Amino acid sequence: MTHHFYETCAYFTAARYMRTVEGLATQTFQPTGMKPAYSYIMLALEDRHPQTVTDLATTLGYDRSSIYRMVQRLEQRGLVHLYPVGKSATVDLLPDSAAFLETANQCLSAWGQLTDAKLGPDKAAMTRLLTTNNAKLRS
Known part of the structure; x- marks a missing residue:
């Protein structure tokens, strides 16, 4: 019996693709000294700040707990300030974030x-399809 999941299984092919993408992106974002996800958090904050951890998680598609941990690391590096507002946590850029953002x-x-x-x-068609299919799977 031969399995065909190598080309037909959404889980397997997406995971294989993501391993490749993660490796290339990690190399490309290496000058920041951090994994690419940290840059995307900072770039999302550059677009609109301050933001809550929940807003960042929704925008970027991560669990809130993952965003919170990453933001804590960014705060340790002096790039953002994390502060409570009611029952949520809000993140804002600090002046030292300018060089990182550049x-x-x-x-x-x-x-x-x-x-x-x-x-x-x-690329454009694939990105649209991934975005559309992600929304379908999340609903």
Whole structure:
């Protein structure tokens, strides 16, 4: 019996793809000194700040507890301030975040160029399909 999950299983193919993407993204975002997820938190805060941990988790698709742990690490590095507001925690950028954000934006641009070059015209359609299918699975 031969299994066909190598090409037909959504779990297996998505996980294999993500391992490849994670490796390339980690290399690309290496100048920040942190994993890519930290840059995306900072970039989301650059777009709109302050934000609650819940808002960041919703925007980025992470569990609240994961965002909270990552934000604590960013706070330890002096990049953000985490403070309670009622029953939630709010995150805001600190002045020392400017240099990190400059590097993160450069890495994001390099990531876009790398994926454009490797994926070509399939990138936009694939990204739309992943976004759509993610929404279907989450509902």
